[in-house]
Amino acid sequence: MAYWLFKSEPDVFGWDDLTAKGDVGEEWDGVRNYQARNNMRAMKMGDLGFFYHSRSGLEIVGVVEVCAESHQDSTTDDERWDCVDVRAIRSFVKPVSLDMIKADQRLSEMVLVKNSRLSVQPVTDDEWNIVCSLGETKP
DNA sequence: GCCAACGTTGGC
DNA sequence: GCCAACGTTGGC
Numbered sequence: 001m002a003y004w005l006f007k008s009e010p011d012v013f014g015w016d017d018l019t020a021k022g023d024v025g026e027e028w029d030g031v032r033n034y035q036a037r038n039n040m041r042a043m044k045m046g047d048l049g050f051f052y053h054s055r056s057g058l059e060i061v062g063v064v065e066v067c068a069e070s071h072q073d074s075t076t077d078d079e080r081w082d083c084v085d086v087r088a089i090r091s092f093v094k095p096v097s098l099d100m101i102k103a104d105q106r107l108s109e110m111v112l113v114k115n116s117r118l119s120v121q122p123v124t125d126d127e128w129n130i131v132c133s134l135g136e137t138k139p
Numbered sequence: 140g141c142c143a144a145c146g147t148t149g150g151c
Numbered sequence: 152g153c154c155a156a157c158g159t160t161g162g163c
Contacts, residue, residue, distance in 0.1 A: 009161085032159095033146075055161050098162080117145055117160055 003123040004039065004049035005112060006064060006086065015051055015061045018088045025067045025087030028120070029075045036120035040084045041070045049086065050123065050131065052112065059095040060131060064088055092135035106130050 006028060008014065018026055031037055047066040053059055068085035101107045107130060111121040123131075132139040 007161090035146090058162075115145085116162070119160085 002043065002047050003125065003128040004043065004047060004066075005052055005060070005121045005123050006049050007052045007054045007119045007121075009055045010053045010057050011055070014053060014057075015088070015091070018051065018064065018086070019062075019091070021087065023067075023087055025064075025085045027068075027074060027085050028083045029073045031073070031083055031119060032081060033119060035118055037081060037083070039120045039122060041082065043069060043084050045069055048089075048128075051088070054119075057095075058099075059097040060092065060101075060135065061095045062088055062091045063132075063137065090137060092137045094134070094136050096131050096135045100134060101131070104130065104134070 013026075028040065031040065043066045045066055045068075049064045049066070050060045051062040051064050053061055064086040066084050067087045070082045070084055072079065073081040073083045098112070101110060102113060107113065107127060110123070110127055111118055115121070129139050
């Protein structure tokens with residue numbers, strides 16, 4: 001199973017918005033970046049991801065699960081763009097801030113640090129476990 | 140709200 | 152196929 005990280009501006013669509021969708025989850029639509037799209041195409045049912053609040057908040061706040069594999073983005077007819085569905089499965093006991101991540105030597109290679117503009121990113125097994133322990137959340 | 144960094148577009 | 156111009160993202 002692979003791990004990922006999804007970014008969203010809380011003012012637009014935040015963790016509370018996703019948890020409100022329950023088990024059905026929500027289409028991760030609107031992505032118009034090839035790298036981010038390719039990451040979503042690589043996702044499998046049951047893959048897990050972090051939910052990160054960008055621009056304001058700047059912290060990882062929860063864990064999501066991929067509940068539908070890549071399909072056409074319903075917000076466009078352009079066939080280049082597709083996306084997965086995700087649902088919230090648990091909140092972090094302690095959100096893990098970008099500052100904490102930057103301060104942790106073991107996380108210095110995270111895409112979040114290295115390429116802050118990529119909105120859907122891969123996360124390694126090690127990074128996953130470290131961030132979960134920082135957030136006092138089970139992996 | 141600013142602006143650096145990055146990705147995309149389009150003229151040549 | 153190069154690269155300048157432009158638009159967007161996201162940390163500050």
